[in-house]
Each structure stands twice: as structure tokens, then as C-alpha cells.
């Protein structure tokens with residue numbers, strides 16, 4: 393299988409990183425999309441993947457940096473001549489989100505206008521996603537793939553369930569954390585995985601700064617914690633992703649982030665600190681994600 397990290401950033405618009413999105417393509421050509429943040433569809437096309445060939449989307453949780461690319465993905469793959477309805481899996485609330493987007497929602501006017509043409513009517517089911525709201529356990533299984541999910545620890549559960557995932561296909565295992573603090577569920581999902589793709593939003597020095605300045609709650613995984621978790625789960629390789637703009641050189645991001653990030657410390661050198669801290673507890677193969685990183689398993 394091939395894994396493409398389409399987007400590796402977090403909540404801010406970032407000139408160097410699209411938002412969370414991972415595309416898994418099995419050797420039989422089937423595509424599975426995990427999260428669909430801003431930029432996901434454009435990144436697919438850059439990677440020479442037709443979005444109309446991606447029939448299956450999983451949303452780990454409903455933070456906008458994981459879902460705001462979904463309407464563009466669905467609408468543009470309709471115009472890219474998708475055949476049939478895409479399938480969307482996600483936490484409770486996914487139906488509400490999707491049902492407010494298309495023919496009865498935010499893009500109603502666009503759909504009325506474009507669907508007036510017969511050529512767009514022919515595949516109108518492409519804008520009628522089939523949504524499944526999921527619960528922990530085996531979420532999906534066919535003859536090619538088995539996908540299990542469990543609750544991870546990120547947003548308060550009564551606001552939104554957050555899921556981590558384990559994909560088994562072609563005799564390999566890939567686990568993906570979504571967003572989470574270190575948690576036992578993620579260790580179980582990642583148990584002996586060939587590849588763990590795990591969020592690692594802020595470096596330790598940024599966390600120390602955030603703790604001192606009292607900015608919000610912290611529900612992510614630090615590099616040191618990620619190293620421990622990857623070791624505990626005994627994963628065969630690790631990709632750290634969902635970077636919280638700490639390495640950005642963008643003056644716009646620096647100005648905007650000044651009240652919650654230590655702007656003077658920002659820059660590409662922070663990636664060095666991240667990998668050093670992960671390595672304190674995890675000796676195996678490690679990659680720090682960048683957009684369009686490709687991994688063949």
C-alpha cells in the first residue's frame with residue numbers, strides 16, 4: 393500500500409502545510425482518506441490522484457482543521473465526474489455537518505445552479521454522501537481492509553467524540569491518532585503496527601511557555617510523550633505529524649500566534665528539538681511529516 397501525507401499542519405492557514413489529511417491507497421487501487429482538512433483535494437491532484445477515485449472518507453473528529461476540506465472534496469469530485477455517492481464515516485455529529493452542506497445546506501445555491509445542466513444531473517448522487525456515525529470497535533471491513541476505531545482523548549467527549557484508527561490490509565498495519573493526548577486506546581490501536589502516524593502538535597519548549605502563560609487546555613501529545621507511546625506500542629516505524637506551526641517562518645502566522653506561542657522561538661530549527669525528544673524513548677525509524685510525504689509499505 394501507499395500512504396500519502398496530504399496535509400500535515402494544524403488549525404492556522406499555513407503557506408507550507410495543508411491541514412490534516414492522509415490518503416491510503418491499496419495495491420488494488422482503492423483509496424481511503426483519513427481526515428479532510430483545508431487543502432486535501434488540491435494536494436491529491438498534486439499527487440496525481442483524481443479525487444473522484446476516492447470513495448471513502450473517515451473523519452477522526454469535528455475540529456475544522458480535520459473536516460473543512462470535505463465540502464470542497466465532495467463538490468469538486470462531483471465536477472471531476474465521480475460516479476456514485478462517497479461514503480463518509482465519523483463521530484456523532486457528522487450527519488448534522490454533512491446534511492447542512494449540500495442540497496439542503498450551505499451550497500444549495502451553487503448546486504441548484506450547476507445541477508441545472510444535464511451533465512451535472514447525471515452524477516448528482518456524488519453530492520449525496522452516505523454518512524455512517526461510528527462507535528468503538530470494527531468500523532468497517534471488506535475483503536480488502538479491516539478498520540478498527542476507538543475513542544482517544546482530545547475534545548471533551550460531550551462536545552465531540554474523537555477517534556484513533558487502526559487499518560489492517562495486505563498483511564500490514566497502519567495506525568493514525570487523529571488528535572489526542574497520550575492514551576491507552578491509542579497504544580492498543582497502534583500495537584505492533586508497521587507504521588504509526590501520530591500527532592505531535594507542539595515541542596516541549598512551546599508547551600512550557602503555554603503552561604506558564606495559561607493559554608487554553610492542552611490535549612495533544614508532546615514529542616517526549618510520543619516517544620514513550622511509540623515504544624510502549626512497539627511500533628515498527630513512526631511518523632510525527634499535525635505540527636502546530638512552531639517551525640513556521642511566516643510573518644503573518646508569527647503576528648497572529650503571538651498571544652499563544654513563543655514567537656521568538658519559532659522556526660525550522662524546532663523540528664530538531666522535536667526529533668531529539670521523540671528519540672529519548674523511541675529508537676526505531678522516525679520521520680517528521682511534510683506535505684506530500686510518501687510511504688510505501
Ligand SMILES: [Zn+2]
Pocket residue numbers: 402403412455457458571634
Ligand atoms: Zn487538529
Ligand SMILES: [Zn+2]
Pocket residue numbers: 453455546571
Ligand atoms: Zn483537534
